[in-house]
Amino acid sequence: MLRPLTTLIFLIAIATSACFEQPSDDDPLPLSTSVPIFKTATVTSQSDAIETRRLTNADITSMLQEIVCWYDDPKLAADCLPVGKKESRLLSEMAATKDHRFIAPLVDMLSLELGWKPWIQETLAAITGYEFNKSYGWSTWISNQPPPLPDGYIGWKGHLLSIVDERYVHLLNDEMSLDVRPEELVWSRLAIDERISLTNPRMVHRQEQRYLSPDDVIFGVFLNGEARAYPQRILAWHELVYDELEGDPIFITNCVPCGSTVVYEAIASDNRRYQLGNTGLVYRSRHLFYDTETHSLWDQLTGNAITGEAFAKGVSLTPIPVLRTTWEEWANRHPNTAVLSLETGTYYNYDSGAAIVEEVASPDPYFPAPIPLNDSYEIKERVLGLEIEGSTRAYPLSALEEARIAHDSLAGQDIVLISQGPGSGVSVYQSHDISLSFLQGPLDSLEAVDDAGERWFLDEAMLVNVIDGRIRQAIPTKIAYWFAWADAFLETTIWKD
Numbered sequence: 001m002l003r004p005l006t007t008l009i010f011l012i013a014i015a016t017s018a019c020f021e022q023p024s025d026d027d028p029l030p031l032s033t034s035v036p037i038f039k040t041a042t043v044t045s046q047s048d049a050i051e052t053r054r055l056t057n058a059d060i061t062s063m064l065q066e067i068v069c070w071y072d073d074p075k076l077a078a079d080c081l082p083v084g085k086k087e088s089r090l091l092s093e094m095a096a097t098k099d100h101r102f103i104a105p106l107v108d109m110l111s112l113e114l115g116w117k118p119w120i121q122e123t124l125a126a127i128t129g130y131e132f133n134k135s136y137g138w139s140t141w142i143s144n145q146p147p148p149l150p151d152g153y154i155g156w157k158g159h160l161l162s163i164v165d166e167r168y169v170h171l172l173n174d175e176m177s178l179d180v181r182p183e184e185l186v187w188s189r190l191a192i193d194e195r196i197s198l199t200n201p202r203m204v205h206r207q208e209q210r211y212l213s214p215d216d217v218i219f220g221v222f223l224n225g226e227a228r229a230y231p232q233r234i235l236a237w238h239e240l241v242y243d244e245l246e247g248d249p250i251f252i253t254n255c256v257p258c259g260s261t262v263v264y265e266a267i268a269s270d271n272r273r274y275q276l277g278n279t280g281l282v283y284r285s286r287h288l289f290y291d292t293e294t295h296s297l298w299d300q301l302t303g304n305a306i307t308g309e310a311f312a313k314g315v316s317l318t319p320i321p322v323l324r325t326t327w328e329e330w331a332n333r334h335p336n337t338a339v340l341s342l343e344t345g346t347y348y349n350y351d352s353g354a355a356i357v358e359e360v361a362s363p364d365p366y367f368p369a370p371i372p373l374n375d376s377y378e379i380k381e382r383v384l385g386l387e388i389e390g391s392t393r394a395y396p397l398s399a400l401e402e403a404r405i406a407h408d409s410l411a412g413q414d415i416v417l418i419s420q421g422p423g424s425g426v427s428v429y430q431s432h433d434i435s436l437s438f439l440q441g442p443l444d445s446l447e448a449v450d451d452a453g454e455r456w457f458l459d460e461a462m463l464v465n466v467i468d469g470r471i472r473q474a475i476p477t478k479i480a481y482w483f484a485w486a487d488a489f490l491e492t493t494i495w496k497d
Helices: 004-017 046-051 057-067 073-077 086-099 100-112 117-128 133-146 153-161 232-236 308-312 328-335 356-358 397-403 482-488
Strands: 185-187 203-205 217-223 226-231 240-245 248-256 260-265 275-281 286-289 297-299 321-325 338-340 382-388 391-394 407-409 413-419 426-430 436-438 447-450 455-458 462-465 472-474 478-481
Touching: 004 046, 057 086, 057 153, 073 117, 086 100, 086 117, 100 117, 100 133, 100 153, 217 232, 217 248, 217 328, 226 232, 226 240, 226 328, 232 248, 232 356, 240 275, 248 286, 248 391, 275 297, 297 308, 321 413, 382 397, 382 426, 382 436, 382 482, 391 397, 391 407, 391 482, 397 407, 397 413, 397 426, 407 436, 478 482
Parallel strands: 226 338
Antiparallel strands: 185 275, 203 338, 217 226, 217 321, 240 248, 248 260, 260 478, 275 286, 286 297, 382 391, 382 478, 407 413, 413 426, 426 472, 436 447, 447 455, 455 462, 462 472
C-alpha cells in the first residue's frame, strides 16, 4: 500500500504530468539554447578535487546511496524527501566529475517528481552535453546510447523506487539474473498493484449486461465449451485478470502502451502455478508483471520470465487462442456467452475508450522503445503475431480482416487465417491438406468449404469437418502494435500476401 506521504507525491505528479510525459517536442536542445535551469550550488573545492581523480566504484556507490537516503529497511526510504543542501552538494559533485556512470541513476531519479528535477537536469547536461525537455527524452537517449552502469545499479534502483513502495527492493536487486538492460526498466509512475488485477471476477450472461455497445472491442475466449468476453474498456484499466473456465485457470493480460492482449494458461512451463501482479514497470513500452512466489519479472507480450529465478530456469507462459472482435460479433457467435460485470469492486471510469484516450492520441510509442528498421507497417499498426516452433510472423490485422481467408505456411505447417470481415477479428488454424473458401451467403457464416466441396464448421477452438468429424486445431495468436512485436521477436518475418 502507498503511504500517505507518497500518496500526496503521486497526486502532485499526476496533476502536473498525467501518467507519463509524452515524447512530443523532446529533441535534444543544444546547451546554448537550453531552457534556463535553476542553479542552487556552485562546485566546491571538494568537487574540484573529485574532478581531478578517477572515481572508484566505491566512490560512485557511496554518492548514489547518500543521495537517496539508503536504508537497510526500505520502509524508511519515504522519510527522505529531497531537495536539500546535501542533495544539491552531491549533484554538484556528480556534475563536476562528468562520470558517465551517474547517467542511468540520474535518469531514474527524474521519474520521481520529488522537486529535484531542475538540479538533475542540470547535472545530466553537465555530464553529457545534452539537455531534454522531458524525462522521456532522457530514457530514449540512454536506450540508444547505453551508458556504463555503476556497481550495484539494480539494487540501487530498487531502493530508489522504494520511496514509492518498499516492495521494489524485492523486484530489483543485485542478486537476480536478468535478460534485459536494467536501465531500460522504466517506472511508469504507477505503484506495484496500483492497477488492481481481477481474480475470478463476477460474470453475467449476455442478456444481463447493460453497458456494452455493439462496436465495443472485447476479447473472446472459448474453452472447454464455455464462452467468455472480456471488454477492453474494463481490461485496459486492470491489465491482468485471473479466471477459470470449467476448471482450467487462465490469465487474460493487457498492455495498453504496446497494444497487446494475450491469454495464457495459468500453469507455466515448469508445471507451477504462479500468482501474477502488476509491477508499474515497463520494458520498451511493454508491461511487466511479477510473481509473488519468486519475485521474477514477466514480459506481457512474450510470456517469458525476464528476471529472477523463473528466468534462470527458462520458465514461460503458454498462450491460448483469443479473438479480438466486437461485442456484437461475439454475442452473435455465442448467444450464451458470459461477460465481465461492471461490478468489479473498484472505481475506474469504464466508459468506452476512457482507459486508452492518452495512449491512442500519440502516433509514437508511449514509453521509450526501439523503432523497427523494417517500415513495411506503420509503427503502431496493429498486427496479428504467430509463433510456431520458434518461428514468428506478423500479419497486418486489418488486411487479414479485409481478405477474410488467407493461406500461409510457417515452420513447415500449413495454416489458414479466417475472419468474418473488418473489425470481427481473425482466427488461425492448422490447415494441412485443405484449402478453404467461404460459401456464398451471409458474411457472418460460420461455415467454409474446402476444394473437395466438403464443409467445415468454424469456432475459436477448431475447424470441424461436418461430414466425417475431422479436426484442425486452432493456433494461439497475439495482437500487438508492430513496434512492440518487432522488438519482442527480433527474428520475425512479415506476411507477403
